[in-house]
Amino acid sequence: MDIMGNKKILLLFLGILLIGIIPSINSVGENRYCCEKTVSGAWCQGVANPSECSTDPNLNVPVPTSCENTDYCQIGCCYDSNEGLCMPGTPERVCTDRGGIWANDAECNIPQCQLGCCTLGDQAAFTTLVGCKQLSSKYGVETNYRPDINVEIECLATATADDKGACVYEEEFQKTCQYIKQKDCDLLRTSENSVSFHLGILCSAPQLATNCEKTTRTTCVEGKDEVYFVDTCGNVANIYDKTKEQNNDYWTRAVSKDESCGAGLDNINNPDCGNCDYYYGSMCKPDGNKNICKSLGCTYNNVAYDHGETWCVSNDEPMKNFPGSEWFRFICYNGEVTVEPCDAFRQSTCISQTYEGGYTYARCSANLWRDCIAQDNKLDCENEDKRDCKWQSHDEYDNRTLMFACVPKIAPGFDFWGSTEEDEGGEADGICSIANAECTSTFEKGLLQGTWQCIHNCQCCVDGEFGGDKFEGCYGDLWADKKKNLCSALGDCGQKVNYVNARGYPNRTVIIRDGKAVTK
Numbered sequence: 419m420d421i422m423g424n425k426k427i428l429l430l431f432l433g434i435l436l437i438g439i440i441p442s443i444n445s446v447g448e449n450r451y452c453c454e455k456t457v458s459g460a461w462c463q464g465v466a467n468p469s470e471c472s473t474d475p476n477l478n479v480p481v482p483t484s485c486e487n488t489d490y491c492q493i494g495c496c497y498d499s500n501e502g503l504c505m506p507g508t509p510e511r512v513c514t515d516r517g518g519i520w521a522n523d524a525e526c527n528i529p530q531c532q533l534g535c536c537t538l539g540d541q542a543a544f545t546t547l548v549g550c551k552q553l554s555s556k557y558g559v560e561t562n563y564r565p566d567i568n569v570e571i572e573c574l575a576t577a578t579a580d581d582k583g584a585c586v587y588e589e590e591f592q593k594t595c596q597y598i599k600q601k602d603c604d605l606l607r608t609s610e611n612s613v614s615f616h617l618g619i620l621c622s623a624p625q626l627a628t629n630c631e632k633t634t635r636t637t638c639v640e641g642k643d644e645v646y647f648v649d650t651c652g653n654v655a656n657i658y659d660k661t662k663e664q665n666n667d668y669w670t671r672a673v674s675k676d677e678s679c680g681a682g683l684d685n686i687n688n689p690d691c692g693n694c695d696y697y698y699g700s701m702c703k704p705d706g707n708k709n710i711c712k713s714l715g716c717t718y719n720n721v722a723y724d725h726g727e728t729w730c731v732s733n734d735e736p737m738k739n740f741p742g743s744e745w746f747r748f749i750c751y752n753g754e755v756t757v758e759p760c761d762a763f764r765q766s767t768c769i770s771q772t773y774e775g776g777y778t779y780a781r782c783s784a785n786l787w788r789d790c791i792a793q794d795n796k797l798d799c800e801n802e803d804k805r806d807c808k809w810q811s812h813d814e815y816d817n818r819t820l821m822f823a824c825v826p827k828i829a830p831g832f833d834f835w836g837s838t839e840e841d842e843g844g845e846a847d848g849i850c851s852i853a854n855a856e857c858t859s860t861f862e863k864g865l866l867q868g869t870w871q872c873i874h875n876c877q878c879c880v881d882g883e884f885g886g887d888k889f890e891g892c893y894g895d896l897w898a899d900k901k902k903n904l905c906s907a908l909g910d911c912g913q914k915v916n917y918v919n920a921r922g923y924p925n926r927t928v929i930i931r932d933g934k935a936v937t938k
Contacts, residue, residue, distance in 0.1 A: 451466070452485040453470060454477045454491060456471060457470055462490075493508060493524050494508065494509075494521050494523055494524055495527075498517075498518050504528075505518070531546060533545060535568075536564075537563075541577050543573075547565070564576075579601040582618075583598075583616045584597060584620060584628075586613070586615075595629075620672060622670070629650070632649060635647070642702070658709075660690040660691070683698065687711065714752050714753050715753065724777060727750045728749050728781070731745075734917040739764065740917040741831055746768065747759075762831070764830045765785055765830060766784050768782055786804065790806075790825055791825070794824075806826065808825060829906065829908065832909060850905065860874035870887055870889045872891035880892050
């Protein structure tokens, strides 16, 4: 992590500030008086004449001796508790006037001034504990202070411990190399084995004279987007660039992604450049006997989708909510389509939204249908914040007021097999029975008439012959059709076919006419 900018900077805070105090000349010299403060503003100065000293009544009067021999100019250590800085060789008055804490130790050998190693991401500072906390707060990182590292050069080495470079060593009488982190390279160093680390240099660098040389082979690296060259020792080198297969400079120094070919592009299917970029929709993937930047997008039913897009699919396209139909959320991720089913029986459905540029996002959403039939007005029925329902108009041919007119917007499925013999129909029987209804038609005929004429509820019957008698004046099966539609709107009820166009349990769904079952 580069917390200071695009370039790495080593923080060399020593936590020690020096205040320029000019010692007074010994009393045998020219300056025979010690001013706590001179007229010009200098502190603890030796002067030849007391008139050169400040006349501030809060200061000590000049005395004819060197400043080192006075109490008011005794030097010590001044500690700034806010910044964690220590100032050796500081007079007490100077320290306290600046808000510091004075200690009678001119070399600042006090616990507060002990220096340690402060790690800040990929950088390091040699400073005090308080100074480390200040730096951590300033750059927004966690405080990581190492008092056990009390040598500056060791502290600075921790800043590059995770940086990679060429780790050169002897193996089986050959000079070989690994491109690894500096801290891992240090582990290879023994008393018998001489190891050298070259930050930012590749193992194939000619000046290292190792047995690792450039090749035309490439590889995909776990956790990275790009296609990389590989040297003869198997070390990952720079991003693949066909134009630089034999370029010594390109095989010497590690080159950043921004400096490589095709920077800022997806380079999809580019045979000459392996600078893939996940955020632009590409990633290194095998393609036959080579590696290449492949698109992260997908194709489903001849429709192209971008990486990360999601969309809705049902097994009953277009979705008609037939028994057995379900919703699914399809996901395009890394060039592959995965399927996430929504809840069975349409207890949840899939909804999608298309954004600018055609990007779609879908999600499974609960089907809030259970309290639809309890709503007795259109406003409450169609309140989408609370339920997923629709309002159906009353049957104008029915001579009674319907007990419900609010039905699920998406007819659900439910348990129709039950958990016990007594509950053979399961949840389906209880819900579907809500739509049960009867309608009795009345007929009459005169003594000399041979045909029965419908006089009441004629919308519930059809003209025809029954038991040798003829019946006329009926409107047809308008009432039955309406009731069938209302029943179907509740869920998997009534006369329906399933999503594969097969009729289910036809012998359990009948219309009763004149007291007898009639096949329809």
